[in-house]
Amino acid sequence: MTATTETEHSAAALHGPVIDWFDAHARDLPWRRPEAGAWGVMVSEFMLQQTPVNRVLPVYEQWMERWPRPADLAKETPGEAVRAWGRLGYPRRALRLHGAALAIAERHGGDVPSEHAQLLALPGVGEYTAAAVASFAYGRRHAVLDTNVRRVFARALSGTQYPPNATTAAERRLARAVLPETDAVAARWAAATMELGALVCTARSPRCGGCPIAAQCAWRLAGSPPHEGPPRRGQTYAGTDRQVRGRLLAVLREATDPVPRAALDTVWDDAVQRARALDGLVADGLVEPLPGPAYRLPHG
DNA sequence: GAGGCGTGGAG
DNA sequence: TCTCCAAGCCT
Numbered sequence A: 001m002t003a004t005t006e007t008e009h010s011a012a013a014l015h016g017p018v019i020d021w022f023d024a025h026a027r028d029l030p031w032r033r034p035e036a037g038a039w040g041v042m043v044s045e046f047m048l049q050q051t052p053v054n055r056v057l058p059v060y061e062q063w064m065e066r067w068p069r070p071a072d073l074a075k076e077t078p079g080e081a082v083r084a085w086g087r088l089g090y091p092r093r094a095l096r097l098h099g100a101a102l103a104i105a106e107r108h109g110g111d112v113p114s115e116h117a118q119l120l121a122l123p124g125v126g127e128y129t130a131a132a133v134a135s136f137a138y139g140r141r142h143a144v145l146d147t148n149v150r151r152v153f154a155r156a157l158s159g160t161q162y163p164p165n166a167t168t169a170a171e172r173r174l175a176r177a178v179l180p181e182t183d184a185v186a187a188r189w190a191a192a193t194m195e196l197g198a199l200v201c202t203a204r205s206p207r208c209g210g211c212p213i214a215a216q217c218a219w220r221l222a223g224s225p226p227h228e229g230p231p232r233r234g235q236t237y238a239g240t241d242r243q244v245r246g247r248l249l250a251v252l253r254e255a256t257d258p259v260p261r262a263a264l265d266t267v268w269d270d271a272v273q274r275a276r277a278l279d280g281l282v283a284d285g286l287v288e289p290l291p292g293p294a295y296r297l298p299h300g
Numbered sequence B: 001g002a003g004g005c006g007t008g009g010a011g
Numbered sequence C: 001t002c003t004c005c006a007a008g009c010c011t
Helices: A003-025 A035-047 A053-066 A069-075 A077-085 A090-108 A116-120 A127-138 A149-158 A169-178 A185-201 A241-254 A261-267 A273-284
Strands: A288-290 A294-296
Touching: A003 A149, A003 A185, A035 A127, A035 A185, A053 A077, A069 A090, A069 A149, A077 A090, A077 A241, A090 A169, A116 A127, A127 A185, A149 A169, A149 A185, A241 A261, A261 A273, A261 A294
Parallel strands: none
Antiparallel strands: A288 A294
């Protein structure tokens, strides 16, 4: 028996338990309901990129009520998308979601595309998000490799506590090898492995007592060895340009009229860093400079 | 491929 | 308090 065949064989034994567990324990999230549609799935995926579910929920509800279809968002200025994004973080995602809505309205007749390649061509849609939308919204068969799934596979299949820092070709190969054959089961498997990673096979303290595949988990069978290799670099935040950008944008989100530069000067003492951060926001298209000088969220 | 990019909750 | 980390993407 080849290694690949063996992997597929042992993986097949995981499908049932993991999907059964999902049927019993899946959270009732709004973007999982049928009425969410492909657009709801896409909006949720953008918001969930690096932001926890609990913080996404209220913003998602407001967003979908205000812009129930891509064409509705496409009519707005990008600044309105940034404003409605609120404090979810990484506001470039709001800009990209607005850009994706424009592209969907123009190139796809207002309907979120179902093909992976077409999704991937949209701004802000990478390998993960394209696979997630195709799988969750359209039931297509794709390897959906997010941080949760990578961790579940690292433990259950590879026997390590954590996956590598960056996604490797080996991980993609493994994810494809264990993907169920049919579209419907593959889509269910993708959602189930993500949920297992989010609720049970968590990064800090996994709840192995509640895991449907604990008895087959390669990491546990190896004695739960600690992580080897370079520690994952913790990102410092205090004092960075990111923090300054956040403060500047917070002022502009709250303002309805253009904000004079003098008003922005109060958010950070270091004038050099403040100017650099503001320039960066302008360069990113998150802020529009006006005569005065004054600034506002982008109108066009 | 490494580094930049927000924000806030949990341990 | 401080560290970690949360459904990534882009350059």
